[in-house]
Amino acid sequence: MTKAVVTIFIFATFLLASDMSIWMRPNEIPAPKNNPITKDKAALGKLLFFDPRLSRNDSVSCASCHIPYYYWTDKVPKAIGINGTKGTRNTPTIINSAYMKTLFWDGRADSLEEQALGPLEAKAEMDLPAKEVVRKLKKIEGYVALFDKTFPRRGITKDTIAEAIATFERSLVSGESPFDRWVHGDEEAISEEAKKGFEIFTQKGRCKSCHSGFNFTNESLNNIALGDNDPGAFTINKNPIWKGSFKTPTLRNVAETSPYFHDGSVHTLEEAVYICGNGGRYKDLKGRSPFFRDRKLSMKEVRKVVSFLETLTESRPNIEAPENFPQ
Numbered sequence: 440m441t442k443a444v445v446t447i448f449i450f451a452t453f454l455l456a457s458d459m460s461i462w463m464r465p466n467e468i469p470a471p472k473n474n475p476i477t478k479d480k481a482a483l484g485k486l487l488f489f490d491p492r493l494s495r496n497d498s499v500s501c502a503s504c505h506i507p508y509y510y511w512t513d514k515v516p517k518a519i520g521i522n523g524t525k526g527t528r529n530t531p532t533i534i535n536s537a538y539m540k541t542l543f544w545d546g547r548a549d550s551l552e553e554q555a556l557g558p559l560e561a562k563a564e565m566d567l568p569a570k571e572v573v574r575k576l577k578k579i580e581g582y583v584a585l586f587d588k589t590f591p592r593r594g595i596t597k598d599t600i601a602e603a604i605a606t607f608e609r610s611l612v613s614g615e616s617p618f619d620r621w622v623h624g625d626e627e628a629i630s631e632e633a634k635k636g637f638e639i640f641t642q643k644g645r646c647k648s649c650h651s652g653f654n655f656t657n658e659s660l661n662n663i664a665l666g667d668n669d670p671g672a673f674t675i676n677k678n679p680i681w682k683g684s685f686k687t688p689t690l691r692n693v694a695e696t697s698p699y700f701h702d703g704s705v706h707t708l709e710e711a712v713y714i715c716g717n718g719g720r721y722k723d724l725k726g727r728s729p730f731f732r733d734r735k736l737s738m739k740e741v742r743k744v745v746s747f748l749e750t751l752t753e754s755r756p757n758i759e760a761p762e763n764f765p766q
């Protein structure tokens with residue numbers, strides 16, 4: 440090889456190795472053409488998100504489980520809904536849900552608009568069919584006026600309720616974490632240990648093959664051999680290859696959102712990373728995703744990955760519940 444070729448080769452390797460742009464925030468918050476983001480819509484969506492009157496007995500709101508202080512999760516293994524009903528899955532964060540094309544653990548919704556009506560109707564969550572929500576809100580003059588102003592000629596319908604809630608959710612974009620400062624060139628922003636952890640995350644651990652991009656997920660559905668009975672994506676797509684597969688979750692603020700996994704079965708980040716770096720809880724489980732292999736991470740390496748994941752924590756959300764709701 441000539442000197443010039445070697446130089447070009449080294450430079451190209453350097454460029455590839457240092458392409459950190461995949462971890463950076465996209466310039467725009469995506470929104471569907473028929474539901475562009477507006478301030479009024481987000482403000483109305485916020486009221487609806489926090490208003491327990493959207494549940495059958497006025498006791499549960501979206502924010503009862505997606506609690507802002509806990510980075511929009513609830514800190515219990517499985518969600519607790521109306522009348523203390525225990526759900527079957529762990530509550531995911533809704534931060535950065537604007538960027539998601541696949542929603543719910545089993546991927547059954549394709550948009551936030553479609554997703555928003557699910558929990559209203561779910562018996563174990565808010566237990567109020569959309570039709571009844573519409574009827575209930577139409578009796579509240581304050582909401583009638585707000586919807587008329589926000590959605591001229593449409594008013595209160597199940598679609599406008601969903602559009603407003605989805606728009607509020609799109610406003611919940613993660614803020615700047617130490618990792619983001621590092622990606623933008625501040626070498627002091629994270630520790631050497633965390634930098635090593637990031638290297639393990641992207642290389643030996645191959646975590647990046649699923650947890651990639653600004654939101655640390657490619658939204659793929661995978662069976663990671665946890666070995667519980669939840670059929671996951673198989674319920675939606677009847678091909679047996681999807682048995683026990685769940686959506687790859689974001690890792691933003693993950694140090695603050697225990698318990699982990701769709702079943703909330705793991706309480707520490709160390710254990711979750713250990714499972715992910717060593718081929719799952721039951722390595723020999725039939726049906727494990729072919730991309731999810733035993734990467735043989737030692738406890739020492741796991742700790743480094745954990746220090747890296749801790750750098751994905753931004754400051755605590757300071758969104759307060761509205762003081763007054765429309766009457």
Ligand code: HEC
Pocket residue numbers: 488499500501502503504505518519520521526528529530531532533536539541542543544545551554555556558559563564565604608
């Ligand atoms: C009783 C607790 C509870 C309530 C109330 C609740 N959620 Fe959820 N939410 C969950 C759980 C549990 C899941 C995961 C369910 C699943 O995947 O099957 C979830 C999933 C979601 C997701 C998908 C996130 C992702 O990463 O895929 C969004 C968005 C969401 N909820 C928004 C809402 C909105 C909007 C409301 C109010 C209309 C609401 N939730 C009410 C517990 C709750």
Ligand code: HEC
Pocket residue numbers: 640644645646647648649650659660661662663665684685686687688689690693696698699700701702708711712715716717728730731732734736744
């Ligand atoms: C083949 C895709 C894939 C790979 C590779 C992968 N993960 Fe995951 N990860 C997932 C899926 C899917 C889940 C959710 C599984 C479930 O709940 O059933 C998950 C869950 C997690 C969770 C729990 C997050 C939460 O909020 O519950 C952490 C932490 C995590 N992964 C870290 C890692 C680390 C670290 C690595 C590398 C050592 C890794 N993952 C490799 C797909 C993957």
